[in-house]
Structures are given as structure tokens and as C-alpha cells.
Amino acid sequence: MYIDTHAHLLDKKLPKIEEVIGNYLSVGVEKVINMACCLETARECVKMAEKYESVYFGSGIHPQDIKDVTDKDLEEIAKIATHEKCVCIGEIGLDYYWDKSYKEIQKEKLIKELEIAKALKLPFSFHSREATLDTLTLLKDNREKIEFGGVLHCFSGSKDTAREVLNLGLKLGLGGTATFKNAKYIKEVLDYAPLDSIVVETDCPYLAPEPFRGSVNEPKNIPIIVRFIASQKNTDEIEVAKLIYKNSCEVFKKLV
Numbered sequence: 001m002y003i004d005t006h007a008h009l010l011d012k013k014l015p016k017i018e019e020v021i022g023n024y025l026s027v028g029v030e031k032v033i034n035m036a037c038c039l040e041t042a043r044e045c046v047k048m049a050e051k052y053e054s055v056y057f058g059s060g061i062h063p064q065d066i067k068d069v070t071d072k073d074l075e076e077i078a079k080i081a082t083h084e085k086c087v088c089i090g091e092i093g094l095d096y097y098w099d100k101s102y103k104e105i106q107k108e109k110l111i112k113e114l115e116i117a118k119a120l121k122l123p124f125s126f127h128s129r130e131a132t133l134d135t136l137t138l139l140k141d142n143r144e145k146i147e148f149g150g151v152l153h154c155f156s157g158s159k160d161t162a163r164e165v166l167n168l169g170l171k172l173g174l175g176g177t178a179t180f181k182n183a184k185y186i187k188e189v190l191d192y193a194p195l196d197s198i199v200v201e202t203d204c205p206y207l208a209p210e211p212f213r214g215s216v217n218e219p220k221n222i223p224i225i226v227r228f229i230a231s232q233k234n235t236d237e238i239e240v241a242k243l244i245y246k247n248s249c250e251v252f253k254k255l256v
């Protein structure tokens with residue numbers, strides 16, 4: 001019924017993993033994509049996916065961790081990504097919020113990660129923070145490397161940005177931030193974006209949706225996000241859930 005397309009199940013802020021899994025399975029979240037942030041978490045993601053049936057994963061290096069990454073590290077990321085339960089390259093992207101000092105390194109290594117995605121015929125989960133223009137420019141300039149699609153995760157851009165993302169053949173990943181009271185953009189984005197362009201995610205343990213904002217987020221909160229989208233779209237919640245599930249399987253083909 002539901003898929004959480006972007007979570008961080010290794011994060012210590014979460015309760016015990018068995019409890020987290022029990023919680024989400026009981027509300028109909030069938031699959032969760034556990035995103036790596038660095039080489040070490042990618043290795044841990046493999047172990048968790050091998051242990052728990054509902055857990056899949058992404059292999060990739062987050063922009064905050066990319067600075068000192070070597071080609072050899074990226075080779076291992078690519079090798080891990082050949083695992084049967086690795087459904088994407090992620091999370092990868094551009095982040096100018098924490099540190100603007102190595103923008104060029106971020107871009108250069110991101111392109112190498114997109115090359116891995118293409119070589120392995122995998123989609124990607126893309127993190128973009130305070131880097132919208134560079135994100136769109138880089139993706140447009142590297143169109144041939146993104147032919148297997150991907151998701152702009154935690155999308156919180158304008159309608160115009162959404163249009164550009166969809167024109168690139170990518171999907172919008174909506175999570176808890178969409179439900180925040182100050183998320184004025186989301187109404188416009190949801191009025192514009194067709195339902196088949198949307199997947200949902202928690203990015204847990206962060207960004208719990210309303211009315212739980214500020215608390216530890218878990219994949220069990222996915223139905224809240226789907227319900228919010230259905231209400232904004234004035235559409236039946238079950239139909240929206242089914243369609244979003246289908247979209248997730250279309251992007252992340254190794255989920256099925």
C-alpha cells in the first residue's frame with residue numbers, strides 16, 4: 001500500500017530497528033528505501049537490507065560527506081550498488097547550506113555518482129539544499145547521465161522549479177515539510193504537478209509531518225503525507241496511495 005522512498009534507518013535517534021519496522025508494517029508501509037550518506041553507512045545498509053525483507057537501500061555519498069571521497073571510494077559505492085536490494089544511487093546532490101567552500105568539488109564528484117547511476121541503469125535520490133539553480137543547471141548539462149530517472153527528494157521548491165524537474169523526467173519526493181503550516185509553495189506545486197509525478201518519503205528521523213513536527217520521524221508516518229496530498233488534490237486517499245505506490249515502483253525498478 002505504501003513505500004517510504006527515502007529514510008535513514010541507521011540513525012541512532014530512531015527506536016530499535018525491530019520496533020521501527022513493526023510500526024511501519026502495521027500501518028501498511030510495505031517497503032522502505034534506506035539511504036546511505038557515506039561509504040560506511042552504505043556498507044551498513046547492505047547488512048540491514050539482507051536482514052530485513054522490507055528494507056531496500058540506496059548507495060551513494062551525501063554532498064556533506066563528499067569532500068575527501070576518492071575514486072576508490074566511489075568504486076566501492078558502485079560495487080555495493082550492484083546488490084540485488086540496492087534500488088538507487090543515493091543520497092547524492094548539492095548542499096550549499098552547511099558549507100559553500102567546496103561547491104566545485106561537490107559538482108565534480110556528483111557527476112561521477114551520476115555516471116555510476118547510468119552505468120548500472122539505476123535512478124538516483126537527489127538532495128538539493130540552497131542549490132536550486134546549480135542543481136537544475138547540472139542536471140540539464142548531464143541529461144545523458146540521468147536517463148534512468150530519479151527523485152528530487154524533500155522537494156520544497158516553487159511551481160516553476162517543479163516544472164523544470166518534471167521536464168527532466170524526474171519525480172518530486174514529498175515528505176513532512178509539505179505538511180508544515182508555512183509551506184505556502186506546496187499548494188501551488190500540488191495544483192500543478194500531476195499525481196503520477198509524485199513519490200513520498202519521510203527522510204526519517206528528521207522532518208516529521210504535522211501534527212508531529214519536531215518529534216522523531218519514522219516510516220510509519222507515510223500515510224499522513226499521502227492523506228495530506230489526497231486532501232490537497234481533493235481525491236480519494238486510497239486511490240492516491242495506489243498511484244503513488246505505482247510511481248515508486250516505476251522509478252525504483254528493483255523494488256519489484
Ligand SMILES: [Zn+2]
Nearest residue numbers: 006035091203
Ligand atoms: Zn536524506
